Amino acid sequence: xxxxxxxxxxxxxxxxxxxxxxxxxxxxxxxxxxxxxxxxxxxxxxxxxxxxxxxxxxxxxxxxxxxxxxxxxxxxxxxxxxxxxxxxxxxxxxxxxxxxxxxxxxxxxxxxxxxxxxxxxxxxxxxxxxxxxxxxxxxxxxxxxxxxxxxxxxxxxxxxxxxxxxxxxxxxxxxxxxxxxxxxxxxxxxxxxxxxxxxxxxxxxxxxxxxxxxxxxxxxxxxxxxxxxxxxxxxxxxxxxxxxxxxxxxxxxxxxxxxxxxxxxxxxxxxxxxxxxxxxxxxxxxxxxxxxxxxxxxxxxxxxxxxxxxxxxxxxxxxxxx
Amino acid sequence: xxxxxxxxxxxxxxxxxxxxxxxxxxxxxxxxxxxxxxxxxxxxxxxxxxxxxxxxxxxxxxxxxxxxxxxxxxxxxxxxxxxxxxxxxxxxxxxxxxxxxxxxxxxxxxxxxxxxxxxxxxxxxxxxxxxxxxxxxxxxxxxxxxxxxxxxxxxxxxxxxxxxxxxxxxxxxxxxxxxxxxxxxxxxxxxxxxxxxxxxxxxxxxxxxxxxxxxxxxxxxxxxxxxxxxxxxxxxxxxxxxxxxxxxxxxxxxxxxxxxxxxxxxxxxxxxxxxxxxxxxxxxxxxxxxxxxxxxxxxxxxxxxxxxxxxxxxxxxxxxxxxxxxxxxxxxxxxxxxxxxxxxxxxxxxxxxxxxxxxxxxxxxxxxxxxxxxxxxx
Numbered sequence: 001x002x003x004x005x006x007x008x009x010x011x012x013x014x015x016x017x018x019x020x021x022x023x024x025x026x027x028x029x030x031x032x033x034x035x036x037x038x039x040x041x042x043x044x045x046x047x048x049x050x051x052x053x054x055x056x057x058x059x060x061x062x063x064x065x066x067x068x069x070x071x072x073x074x075x076x077x078x079x080x081x082x083x084x085x086x087x088x089x090x091x092x093x094x095x096x097x098x099x100x101x102x103x104x105x106x107x108x109x110x111x112x113x114x115x116x117x118x119x120x121x122x123x124x125x126x127x128x129x130x131x132x133x134x135x136x137x138x139x140x141x142x143x144x145x146x147x148x149x150x151x152x153x154x155x156x157x158x159x160x161x162x163x164x165x166x167x168x169x170x171x172x173x174x175x176x177x178x179x180x181x182x183x184x185x186x187x188x189x190x191x192x193x194x195x196x197x198x199x200x201x202x203x204x205x206x207x208x209x210x211x212x213x214x215x216x217x218x219x220x221x222x223x224x225x226x227x228x229x230x231x232x233x234x235x236x237x238x239x240x241x242x243x244x245x246x247x248x249x250x251x252x253x254x255x256x257x258x259x260x261x262x263x264x265x266x267x268x269x270x271x272x273x274x275x276x277x278x279x280x281x282x283x284x285x286x287x288x289x290x291x292x293x294x295x296x297x298x299x300x301x302x303x304x305x306x307x308x309x310x311x312x313x314x315x316x317x318x319x320x321x322x
Numbered sequence: 323x324x325x326x327x328x329x330x331x332x333x334x335x336x337x338x339x340x341x342x343x344x345x346x347x348x349x350x351x352x353x354x355x356x357x358x359x360x361x362x363x364x365x366x367x368x369x370x371x372x373x374x375x376x377x378x379x380x381x382x383x384x385x386x387x388x389x390x391x392x393x394x395x396x397x398x399x400x401x402x403x404x405x406x407x408x409x410x411x412x413x414x415x416x417x418x419x420x421x422x423x424x425x426x427x428x429x430x431x432x433x434x435x436x437x438x439x440x441x442x443x444x445x446x447x448x449x450x451x452x453x454x455x456x457x458x459x460x461x462x463x464x465x466x467x468x469x470x471x472x473x474x475x476x477x478x479x480x481x482x483x484x485x486x487x488x489x490x491x492x493x494x495x496x497x498x499x500x501x502x503x504x505x506x507x508x509x510x511x512x513x514x515x516x517x518x519x520x521x522x523x524x525x526x527x528x529x530x531x532x533x534x535x536x537x538x539x540x541x542x543x544x545x546x547x548x549x550x551x552x553x554x555x556x557x558x559x560x561x562x563x564x565x566x567x568x569x570x571x572x573x574x575x576x577x578x579x580x581x582x583x584x585x586x587x588x589x590x591x592x593x594x595x596x597x598x599x600x601x602x603x604x605x606x607x608x609x610x611x612x613x614x615x616x617x618x619x620x621x622x623x624x625x626x627x628x629x630x631x632x633x634x635x636x637x638x639x640x641x642x643x644x645x646x647x648x649x650x651x652x653x654x655x656x657x658x659x660x661x662x663x664x665x666x667x668x669x670x671x672x673x674x675x676x677x678x679x680x681x682x683x684x685x686x687x688x689x690x691x692x693x694x695x696x697x698x699x700x
Contacts, residue, residue: 017436023443067442085441090554092490094441241508260513264435264450264492275509299492300436300448 003253003287005276005322007315008056008126010175010212010234010257011295012063014304019043019064040064044116048123050305054312057289058126058173061116063297068095069130069177070138072114077158079104086138089183089215091262091298098139104154106161117169127166131178131211132156132197133190138180149193156197163205173208175234176201179294181225182216182239191224198228210234210255214294217241223248232285236293237275238262246282254285257293259311264303272314277322288322290314327662327699328652328692329409331631333579333602334480334547334672335421336402336414336681341379342395348383362678366401392417393468400473406682407689410478410543415672417465421482421547422490423447424461429528431455431495450492451520456527460535470540479541480579481532483548484525484564485557488517490550496520518560525567537574545577545602552583558591565595575599577631581671582607585617589624602631604670607638609651618658630659633670634691635684640676642683648691653698662699667692 015023022039025031047062066072068088074080074096083099112118115127130138136152145151163174180186181194202209211225212234218225222245225233232253235245238260256279258272276288290311296304339362340355356376363372371394378391399414418424423446426432431453437445466479496516500507507515529546536544546568551561569576577600580588585603592598601621608614618630634651635643648667656662667688673681 014437015439020437020439020445024445027443087553092446092550092553093439096441237509238513239510241510243508258509260509262492263494263497263513265494265497297439300438303435303492 005315005318006057006287006289007311008058008173008289008291009051009060009128009296009308010214010255010291010293011069011128011177011261012066012297013047013050013060013295013308014297014299014301015064016043016046016301041119044119048119050308052123054308055315056308056312057124057315059120059123060126060128061120063114063128063295065113070095070098070135072110073106073130073135073158073162074098076108076110076114076162077104077106078102080139080158089179093298095138098135099141100139100145100151100154104158106158106165109165110162115166115169120170124172125170126173126175127163127171128175128177129159129162129166131176131181131194132159132201133186133194134178134180135159136197148190152190152193152197153200156200159197160201163201163207167205167207171207173210174202174205175210175212176230178211178213179215181211182213182218182220182235184216185220191221195224195228198230203229208232208253210253212255212257212291214257214261215239217244219244226250226252232287232289234289234291238293242275242278242282250283250285252285253287253289254279254283255289255291258290258314259292259296259307261292261294261296261307262298264299266303266306266310267314269310269314269317272310273318273321276314276318280322290318327696328665328667330407330689330692331410331478331666331668332403332408332412332414332672332685333545333631333633333668333670334415335418335674336399336416336672337674337676337678338414338416339395339398339678341375342391342398342416345375345379345391346383346388351379358678362398362402366398366405368398368401371397396465396468397472400469402678402682403685404473404475406685408685409475410666411473411475412478412480413465413469414674415480417468421480421549422487423449425482425487425528425532426491428458428461429455430458432491435492448490448492450494451496452494454495455520455523457531460532462532463535463539466536466539466541476542478543478545478577479536480545480547481529481536483546483551483578484521484529484568485561486548486550487524487528488521488564489553491520493517493520496523521560521564522567525564526570529568530570530572533568533572533574533576537572543577544574545579546598547579549579549581549583551580552585552587555584555587558588561588562591562594565598569597572597577602577629579603579631579671581633586620589620589626593624593626598628600629600631600666602633602666602668604633604637605655606633606643606651606670607636609636615651615655615658618655621659627664629664629666630655631666631668634667635669635688637669637671637673637675640680642680643687643691645687645690645694648688649694649698652692652695656695656699
């Protein structure tokens with residue numbers, strides 16, 4: 001492995017207590033949208049500074065105004081609406097179901113509000129988008145609709161435009177978040193449809209692509225997922241045992257979800273590096289990166305900041321010792 | 323109470339009256355809220371108390387004033403439920419912050435770090451088990467003491483179950499512990515062991531002593547609320563085990579309330595919950611699409627002969643179900659269960675998100691619908 005160890009976030013950061021208060025006040029009409037935006041901008045600066053201070057190799061803007069993983073796309077695409085509140089997998093957190101209401105199209109790109117590219121200027125940054133399979137599953141209605149394969153294909157078109165939009169604005173990496181792919185075992189047919197969607201979305205994209213899974217065991221789609229046309233696969237080590245992946249040539253990068261985004265106990269750099277060593281020895285991937293298991297947004301901000309610091313410390317330690 | 327078919331019950335929290343919320347915050351209570359206070363207290367025959375409430379609202383906040391105001395709010399909500407005609411009442415959880423923070427703040431071993439987002443711009447405070455969890459005080463006793471002194475109907479006390487308290491908390495102490503003892507566990511296995519230890523400790527050391535204190539004080543019914551029961555699809559066994567640990571050695575049986583869930587995930591492990599006397603599940607919100615009561619087939623399929631607290635009004639919509647619709651829902655369920663004597667009638671869940679007017683209209687029609695169903699069958 002010649003490429004150096006890397007480390008970055010894999011999802012949204014939690015909002016600061018000041019932004020929590022500001023958004024609540026905004027909802028209660030006690031402050032103006034402009035006043036709330038001032039607090040948010042400060043929070044974006046602070047989120048970027050925290051990552052930079054920890055020495056992370058790619059930064060994000062913290063996604064501090066994303067109401068859920070799907071909302072930026074929903075709000076900027078024709079044919080999609082934010083629907084019923086739905087549980088975010090097995091968490092006590094909810095998202096609004098993306099609801100297909102017409103022909104899908106992403107006409108004007110993504111709102112700058114959702115990708116604070118100006119705040120990230122000069123820094124190497126990564127974009128995080130929902131994966132096509134997860135977006136299609138989230139958009140499903142109990143009462144039916146088009147076959148899943150067709151829906152995945154339709155939404156992949158929107159995602160492709162969104163990913164290109166990010167790359168045109170400087171994103172070095174595009175992460176496709178795919179919890180649905182591992183939460184339940186997909187059928188062969190679904191897996192083939194997902195692979196086709198990645199061929200449409202990720203192929204030809206002038207940035208590194210990561211298919212990042214979480215909240216489930218990567219074993220459910222392994223080794224089939226190694227054939228997806230992406231540069232790296234990410235997985236959640238609170239749900240996946242490395243030993244279950246070792247019998248196949250991992251001929252891609254591996255993004256290791258080593259810091260539990262759903263628990264407040266902050267991992268020690270030594271234990272994170274130990275997991276990385278284990279992955280290096282057992283999987284021998286093309287390259288390795290460390291990340292939280294999922295969005296750190298499921299923890300309060302003070303905890304997330306300590307986790308980002310631990311991630312940075314693990315990166316430094318790992319670069320010395322791996 | 324005369325033993326008859328389809329007793330009616332409340333199921334959880336009600337929207338707190340605006341005058342109470344603002345009064346406790348020390349904020350000015352606007353005319354509109356005072357008009358609501360006057361309207362409801364007249365209907366609930368609490369005009370004397372209304373005068374005292376107005377006095378308290380004008381007084382400066384302080385522990386004694388706040389406690390009296392909260393107690394009067396509790397009386398208001400108890401009379402509200404009684405006036406709607408329910409057989410089993412509580413006070414809409416006026417005394418509690420909410421169902422998670424209240425028990426956790428009043429138990430040992432937890433630390434709050436800050437807010438976690440629930441959805442959009444809504445947040446909640448989430449605690450971490452940073453030490454061995456334990457009993458601090460019987461956190462529902464004081465409110466029960468008050469309510470039993472005023473209620474004219476049977477009191478049913480809700481308490482948050484161990485599985486939900488554990489599922490909604492971070493877990494530090496038990497995760498550190500799971501890593502000790504020479505066992506080499508993967509992060510996945512370590513997390514699973516720690517989760518089990520925390521859940522069972524909350525059951526034994528927090529929930530059980532609290533239930534025990536309520537029973538000792540004469541609480542006729544303690545309802546265990548477990549909204550998180552089916553959140554993790556492969557943990558039905560841990561859920562059942564935590565219920566058994568929470569009720570171990572107690573000479574009583576308990577209704578268990580779970581809502582907005584796939585109840586099939588509970589079986590067959592739920593059959594081991596021997597002290598669970600009644601399932602209170604939500605049905606009405608699914609019934610709009612025509613198959614709300616399909617979960618009752620589960621009980622037949624598994625030979626589960628427990629009572630059913632049948633959700634007959636949807637708590638998520640303002641549209642008030644008519645009494646004949648409630649009647650039809652009850653009769654439909656009675657036919658599936660083949661034994662109307664096993665049934666009680668309730669809203670799907672707490673009516674906290676509905677206005678007092680809408681919630682009252684729903685409860686009134688629920689009571690009328692139950693009476694109409696009784697008339698059909700007797």
